[in-house]
Amino acid sequence: xxxxxxxxxxxxxxxxxxxxxxxxxxxxxxxxxxxxxxxxxxxxxxxxxxxxxxxxxxxxxxxxxxxxxxxxxxxxxxxxxxxxxxxxxxxxxxxxxxxxxxxxxxxxxx
Amino acid sequence: xxxxxxxxxxxxxxxxxxxxxxxxxxxxxxxxxxxxxxxxxxxxxxxxxxxxxxxxxxxxxxxxxxxxxxxxxxxxxxxxxxxxxxxxxxxxxxxxxxxxxxxxxxxxxxxx
Numbered sequence: 001x002x003x004x005x006x007x008x009x010x011x012x013x014x015x016x017x018x019x020x021x022x023x024x025x026x027x028x029x030x031x032x033x034x035x036x037x038x039x040x041x042x043x044x045x046x047x048x049x050x051x052x053x054x055x056x057x058x059x060x061x062x063x064x065x066x067x068x069x070x071x072x073x074x075x076x077x078x079x080x081x082x083x084x085x086x087x088x089x090x091x092x093x094x095x096x097x098x099x100x101x102x103x104x105x106x107x108x109x110x
Numbered sequence: 111x112x113x114x115x116x117x118x119x120x121x122x123x124x125x126x127x128x129x130x131x132x133x134x135x136x137x138x139x140x141x142x143x144x145x146x147x148x149x150x151x152x153x154x155x156x157x158x159x160x161x162x163x164x165x166x167x168x169x170x171x172x173x174x175x176x177x178x179x180x181x182x183x184x185x186x187x188x189x190x191x192x193x194x195x196x197x198x199x200x201x202x203x204x205x206x207x208x209x210x211x212x213x214x215x216x217x218x219x220x221x222x
Contacts, residue, residue, distance in 0.1 A: 046213075100153040
C-alpha cells in the first residue's frame with residue numbers, strides 16, 4: 001500500500017516568516033513529486049513539481065527532494081496571509097496514479 | 111487556454127439513485143484522473159484513463175465506474191448511491207500519465 005504522509009497541522013507562522021511543510025512517502029521507486037495548494041471550498045492548484053534530488057526554486061517557493069530519505073518538503077519564504085491554505089503533497093511513479101497525502105493546513109497571521 | 115471543466119458543479123441525489131459526472135480536460139491533455147475528496151479521508155484516487163483505456167483503479171466498489179471518449183472527455187458514474195458517497199468529486203487532466211495534473215472545479219455531490 002503506497003502511502004504519503006503529512007502532518008495535518010495546523011502550522012501557524014507569522015507574516016514574513018518561512019513556512020516549512022514536510023512530506024514522506026513509502027514507495028522507494030517514486031519518481032515524480034508535486035505540491036498543490038487548496039483554499040477552503042476550492043479545488044487543488046499545482047504550485048510546484050520536482051523530479052530529481054535537491055532544491056527547486058520558483059519565486060517564494062522552494063521544493064526540496066531527498067529520495068534516499070524518501071522525503072520531500074516545501075518552503076514558503078516571506079509568508080503572506082494569502083498563503084493560508086491546505087498544502088497537499090502528491091507522489092507518483094511510472095504507470096501509477098498520483099497518490100496524495102491528506103494535507104497540511106497552513107495559517108499565516110498578520 | 112481553457113482549464114478543466116466539470117459538470118455539473120452541484121448535485122443533490124437520493125439514496126439508491128445513480129449519477130453521472132462529466133469532465134472535459136484541457137485541450138491536448140489525454141490523461142484524466144478522478145478523485146473523491148471528503149473531510150476525513152482527503153483525496154482518494156478513483157481511476158485514471160489514458161487514450162480511452164482505464165490504466166489504474168483505486169480501491170472503490172464496483173458501483174463506481176468511468177469511461178473516456180475519443181476526444182479525451184471523461185465521465186464517471188456512481189450507481190445505487192449511498193449517503194457515504196456525498197463528497198467533492200474532482201477530475202484532473204494531464205498531457206500524459208505521471209506528468210503535472212491540473213484539477214477542475216469539482217462536482218459537489220450530496221446524497222440525501
